[in-house]
Amino acid sequence: MDHFLYKDGVLCAEDVPVAEIAAAVGTPFYVYSTATLLRHFTLFDEALEGIDHLVCYAMKAASNQAILKTLAQAGAGMDVVSGGEYRRAKAAGVPADKIVFSGVGKTAAEIRLALEGGIRQFNVESEPEMVLLDATARAMNTVAPITIRVNPDVDAKTHAKIATGKSENKFGIPISRARDVYRLAAKMPGLKVIGIDVHIGSQLTDLAPFEQAYQKVADLTEMLRAEGHEIMRLDLGGGLGIPYARDNQAPPLPSDYGAMVRRTLGHLGCEIEIEPGRLIAGNAGLMVSEVIYVKSGEGRDFLIIDGAMNDLIRPAMYEAWHDIIPVVEPEPGAEQAKYDIVGPVCESGDTFARERMMPPVASGDLVAFRSAGAYGAVMSSEYNSRPLIPEVLVRGDQFAVIRPRPTFDEMINRDTIPEWL
Numbered sequence: 001m002d003h004f005l006y007k008d009g010v011l012c013a014e015d016v017p018v019a020e021i022a023a024a025v026g027t028p029f030y031v032y033s034t035a036t037l038l039r040h041f042t043l044f045d046e047a048l049e050g051i052d053h054l055v056c057y058a059m060k061a062a063s064n065q066a067i068l069k070t071l072a073q074a075g076a077g078m079d080v081v082s083g084g085e086y087r088r089a090k091a092a093g094v095p096a097d098k099i100v101f102s103g104v105g106k107t108a109a110e111i112r113l114a115l116e117g118g119i120r121q122f123n124v125e126s127e128p129e130m131v132l133l134d135a136t137a138r139a140m141n142t143v144a145p146i147t148i149r150v151n152p153d154v155d156a157k158t159h160a161k162i163a164t165g166k167s168e169n170k171f172g173i174p175i176s177r178a179r180d181v182y183r184l185a186a187k188m189p190g191l192k193v194i195g196i197d198v199h200i201g202s203q204l205t206d207l208a209p210f211e212q213a214y215q216k217v218a219d220l221t222e223m224l225r226a227e228g229h230e231i232m233r234l235d236l237g238g239g240l241g242i243p244y245a246r247d248n249q250a251p252p253l254p255s256d257y258g259a260m261v262r263r264t265l266g267h268l269g270c271e272i273e274i275e276p277g278r279l280i281a282g283n284a285g286l287m288v289s290e291v292i293y294v295k296s297g298e299g300r301d302f303l304i305i306d307g308a309m310n311d312l313i314r315p316a317m318y319e320a321w322h323d324i325i326p327v328v329e330p331e332p333g334a335e336q337a338k339y340d341i342v343g344p345v346c347e348s349g350d351t352f353a354r355e356r357m358m359p360p361v362a363s364g365d366l367v368a369f370r371s372a373g374a375y376g377a378v379m380s381s382e383y384n385s386r387p388l389i390p391e392v393l394v395r396g397d398q399f400a401v402i403r404p405r406p407t408f409d410e411m412i413n414r415d416t417i418p419e420w421l
């Protein structure tokens with residue numbers, strides 16, 4: 001559920017008409033709903049009620065400072081995957097003991113940054129990382145708390161570009177090697193092994209792959225404990241999918257997910273961490289764009305809009321579906337027209353939808369991309385010298401620009417000219 005509904009015939013973000021924001025900031029732009037962000041965080045938090053747990057929002061999904069602060073104030077921890085994200089989390093006021101550090105390529109500088117600033121744990125993804133982390137911690141006279149990310153070799157049944165839990169993926173250590181790697185880690189004085197980490201992929205629409213993976217984690221916990229390791233924390237990753245199309249079958253709810261976690265892992269007495277990203281931010285954001293031209297083609301009409309693949313890359317990158325709706329509510333039973341919906345960028349991949357049925361729209365009309373809150377603004381670029389589009393946060397009847405659109409001069413003057421030119 002989200003808070004983007006038609007009210008009195010116009011699309012609103014909570015209580016603010018989307019057209020009002022468009023008039024203030026221009027198009028295209030992203031708009032997020034505070035109530036939706038908080039609702040999704042709370043659903044997860046409540047799903048694990050009664051278990052010692054922390055919801056660490058995977059901030060790579062949407063990492064604007066205002067979004068982080070909204071979630072941090074509600075009690076969320078953060079899952080970070082770079083020094084930049086670590087700094088963003090700290091800047092938004094997230095306490096160090098609620099930040100977990102994931103990622104396959106943590107550099108020495110990033111490790112030092114987190115050891116200096118404090119960290120809940122590193123989710124270690126390889127033996128060379130373990131060696132570097134141990135050496136860095138010892139050099140700093142400290143001890144790094146770690147989990148080791150295991151790759152459980154399960155098929156997440158999601159898009160290949162966001163599956164991470166098969167043996168051919170670059171993430172984690174093969175679960176079959178876990179015994180040896182934990183033995184090695186236990187011998188390193190700069191490390192304190194506290195648990196196990198797993199994350200099998202993103203946009204999972206079925207609980208079965210999670211359950212398979214968590215069952216393997218349960219077995220591994222017992223095995224490692226028998227070997228003398230103190231396994232007290234299980235980081236279960238993120239990955240629960242969201243409904244991108246309104247008429248699709250809905251993916252499992254956080255409450256179903258929570259029940260499955262209890263069933264598979266509840267008896268172990270471990271503290272549980274989860275790292276949802278998409279499910280918290282995805283349906284909490286829209287991208288709003290204006291129709292520039294309606295161009296008649298052979299057998300189809302093209303809707304050429306002012307948003308493009310550089311603003312929202314998911315359709316080009318993952319063949320992702322976004323519902324695209326007019327900002328003025330269509331009459332009930334209004335006729336539908338068939339469009340290819342495209343942006344102005346000089347790539348055929350700059351196509352948001354093909355042969356999409358929607359109510360007829362005209363040049364100057366606003367359309368909204370639903371479910372654009374996660375992996376939207378964070379993946380945008382200035383390709384074709386199109387300045388990054390602004391982000392807006394709504395709360396009730398108020399809205400605020402949380403990242404302004406750069407001016408053309410700001411964009412151009414980021415480049416510097418060598419003195420010989």
Ligand SMILES: *Cc1c(COP(=O)(O)O)cnc(C)c1O
Nearest residue numbers: 058102202238239275276277278
């Ligand atoms: C991307 C990622 C997540 C979040 O995945 P979602 O599908 O957005 O929930 C969580 N943990 C790790 C390690 C990730 O890389």
